[in-house]
Amino acid sequence: MRCGYHGLRFDAAGKCVEIPGQANIPPRARVRSYPTIIKHGWVWVWPGDAERANPASIPEIFVPNDHPDWRSAGGTTYLECPYQLISDNLLDLTHENYIHRSSLGNQAVVEYPITVTGDENRVVVTRLIPDHDPAPFWKAALKAAKNLKEDVNCDRWQVIHFELPANLALEVGVAPAGTGGLRGERSRGVEAHNLNAITPETEETTWYFWTLARNFSREPKHDKAFAARVAAIFDEDKAALEAVHAVMKRNPKRSVIDINADAGTISARRIVARIVEAEQTVRMGAAE
Numbered sequence: 001m002r003c004g005y006h007g008l009r010f011d012a013a014g015k016c017v018e019i020p021g022q023a024n025i026p027p028r029a030r031v032r033s034y035p036t037i038i039k040h041g042w043v044w045v046w047p048g049d050a051e052r053a054n055p056a057s058i059p060e061i062f063v064p065n066d067h068p069d070w071r072s073a074g075g076t077t078y079l080e081c082p083y084q085l086i087s088d089n090l091l092d093l094t095h096e097n098y099i100h101r102s103s104l105g106n107q108a109v110v111e112y113p114i115t116v117t118g119d120e121n122r123v124v125v126t127r128l129i130p131d132h133d134p135a136p137f138w139k140a141a142l143k144a145a146k147n148l149k150e151d152v153n154c155d156r157w158q159v160i161h162f163e164l165p166a167n168l169a170l171e172v173g174v175a176p177a178g179t180g181g182l183r184g185e186r187s188r189g190v191e192a193h194n195l196n197a198i199t200p201e202t203e204e205t206t207w208y209f210w211t212l213a214r215n216f217s218r219e220p221k222h223d224k225a226f227a228a229r230v231a232a233i234f235d236e237d238k239a240a241l242e243a244v245h246a247v248m249k250r251n252p253k254r255s256v257i258d259i260n261a262d263a264g265t266i267s268a269r270r271i272v273a274r275i276v277e278a279e280q281t282v283r284m285g286a287a288e
């Protein structure tokens with residue numbers, strides 16, 4: 001790594017190994033280094049105590065990002081809102097019908113209930129949407145990949161996997177109605193995993209790293225178009241979430257009303273709150 005200002009070069013441990021124009025390198029010329037690993041197609045950086053870095057804690061839900069059965073393309077979206085608003089948004093896809101009307105929106109999405117399962121560290125939200133006219137994004141995907149006619153009805157599945165602290169895989173897809181897609185027989189359909197590693201920058205700003213891994217139209221020439229399509233969809237989320245954050249900031253005392261669609265969000269927030277509290281207890285204990 002080379003400093004973009006005076007050109008000093010540092011090795012992976014943070015030690016300076018080159019200073020342009022001088023042979024002598026002061027031993028104090030160091031920068032902080034972080035445990036880093038490439039896994040599932042992404043670079044993972046551990047900003048905490050180095051000895052506690054554990055590559056096994058990188059979620060397996062991200063496997064499709066770098067797997068031969070899938071083709072992945074993605075991007076990064078910067079949002080001026082707290083990271084948990086993005087996590088909330090991905091755990092409740094009813095918003096697709098209102099915010100993503102021209103791509104993922106479909107009235108059928110809001111007409112079928114969700115089921116929420118999981119354990120003390122995970123949440124899984126499932127919604128199965130049978131026999132309906134597919135949303136524009138899925139209609140185009142089915143047509144391009146399976147050569148299906150425009151008027152074919154489909155079954156659609158949405159299985160959202162949440163893992164600490166804000167890692168989410170959206171296992172989504174459609175298949176022609178009645179061909180088994182809702183029972184897990186998805187060979188007649190098209191499937192994608194939208195993978196999301198939501199990383200807070202500050203309390204009110206967030207780096208949102210995402211990809212779409214697809215098992216259809218897998219030729220690399222389609223990558224750009226898929227990434228652009230998803231980026232445009234997430235820009236719609238960005239506009240909504242930044243507006244939501246601004247309203248919440250203006251009305252900090254306003255009470256929040258939970259609706260049925262929030263069940264996954266509430267479970268995930270409970271898990272995060274429990275872990276944060278446990279970490280703070282450990283830290284306070286260490287400080288005493």
Ligand SMILES: [Fe+2]
Nearest residue numbers: 089095100237
């Ligand atoms: Fe969205």
